[in-house]
Amino acid sequence: MPQLPSSPLLVIGCGALTRELRVVVDQLGLEVDWAWLPAPLHNRPSQIVGEVERVLAERRVEGQRVLLGYADCGTGGHLDALCEREDLLRLSGDHCYEFFAGSDVFGPMAEAELGTFYLTDYLARHADTLVFGALGIEKHPELLEMYFGNYTRVMYLSQIEDHALVLKAKQVADRLGLSFDHHHTGYRPLAEAVSVHIVGSDV
Secondary structure (H helix, E strand, O other): OOOOOOOOEEEEEEHHHHHHHHHHHHHHOOOEEEEEEOHHHHHOHHHHHHHHHHHHHHHOOOOOOEEEEOOOOOOOOHHHHHHHHHOOEEOOOOOHHHHHHOHHHHHHHHHHOOOEEEEOHHHHHOHHHHHHHOOOOOOOOOHHHHHHOOOOEEEEEEOOOOHHHHHHHHHHHHHHOOEEEEEEOOOHHHHHHHHHHHOOOOO
């Protein structure tokens, strides 16, 4: 068995990953201090680095290891630069979709159809707010073509098996006028990503 960290780990996570990160951290038996950033930063990636810096200043104690519950998430490498400066860990990948699906699955999936809009359980559950509301499409339907005119399908990456969520994701695809695919990831790829970075071994 790999040796677990002896001191509490600070996890600064995206609010859209709250449920999933808690599940896998509990599975790994890690002692963790949590700090969650607002999920709507998903639509404002330029603000992520500044928010992480704020939490570090407020919450990090000397010598404490920190895991960012983010991929690059549209920061254009700025999150990696912060990790280098502050000696932080982060989950690998360009998007959360990659560590949810696993790079070996996500890579071919993304290449097969470049015009893909991805949903997770959280995004499917809160699409009315985070997609149609936050992007202004609810009030201004003419924006739909501007945002999604180059997309061809919705790919729902589900972490739990919930028929109602599958239907909700399908409804999102219908509202966007896109085709729909569904791939069930479960929690294992995310658990492996966390385990490799923190415990130093695959689960």
